[in-house]
Amino acid sequence: MAKIGITCYPTVGGSGVIATELGKLLSEKGHEIHFITSQVPFRLNRVYPNIYFHEVEVSNYPVFQHPPYDLSLASKMAEVINREKLDILHVHYAMPHAICAILAKQMCNREVKIITTLHGTDITVLGIDPGLKQMIKFGIEQSDQVTAVSRSLVEQTRDRLDTNKEMEVIYNFVDEREYYRKDNEELKKDYCIKPEEKVIIHVSNFRKVKRVPDVIRSFAEIKKEVPAKLLLVGDGPEYAFCYQLVEDLGLEEDVLFLGKQENVSDLLSISDLKILLSEKESFGLVLLEAMACGVPCIGTNIGGIPEVIDHGETGYITELGNIAQISELAIQLLNNPALLETFANQSKQVVREKFESATIVRQYEELYERVLANE
């Protein structure tokens, strides 16, 4: 069994979710897990006997114009590697975590192995920033092993950072004990949704790249043909604009802004269709969460989305911003109960076959074993 350090962003967000769920499942298999993060990861919501948390405290010394999170993190990593005798430090999100890990490795006196998992915006947004690109490339190339959450992200990393570093694709997963379809008809009533109304759901952090206005405009078209409600889950910079758009389109009665929610599987369990129309998306963990709850998805032909949704099998892949195409496909599907059920069942099956948590966790373990064997 290995002693594994994990660093991630502990707040709500796909990369933090995957890092935390991976740590939990590895601990259940007997590995000793040490989270080195700025606060307790939000999914670490109870005591786990094999999991330890080491808080990165950022100094606010008055001379510092900016609190040095990166250096505090590197220093804490080195301290934990030495004291806990870590074999592996697995960091999620390259910037700054991979760079901090390399620095920590130089500071400590153990041959710890550094594994970096790329999640998306660390490459697709920060990796093209000229001020950061070289640093991210350095973090990736100096890591002992690099993984990415989709083939598309590997290609984009090669392309944008101009690197030949070997990268392995390990897909994301969901905890099947939490993400499954529950019988939640009461919840539908609580939201005053009529039994005949279809429920469409969108979950995101409402950043510009998620193109939530496209979701609202598509819904406006769908609503003309199908009695339906739209659940908007999450919060972020575009929230106020979306609220205004819903008012301008006269959809206040039919669009429910639910804000950030912890128990998304309950909401997915009353949903008929999930829509994610991003312009950047390395994977789309929210799609997998939906599929696990038997919700077919419509997503854009962007990044890793086509690796998650099988067009015509579990949902549809559409062109970015093509509202007519998106709404037409949604209307066809929602008006065809037999097809909807087939897509729902196939979605659950794909989650079981291609993204099963046990298989994915095993892939990470095999990677750790290979890296440790190469000492």
Ligand code: GMT
């Ligand atoms: O979607 C976000 O903006 C959050 C971001 C993150 O770092 O948590 O998500 C990225 O990582 C997720 C987990 O691997 C992926 O499912 C998301 O597709 C990816 N987001 C983007 O590529 C925009």
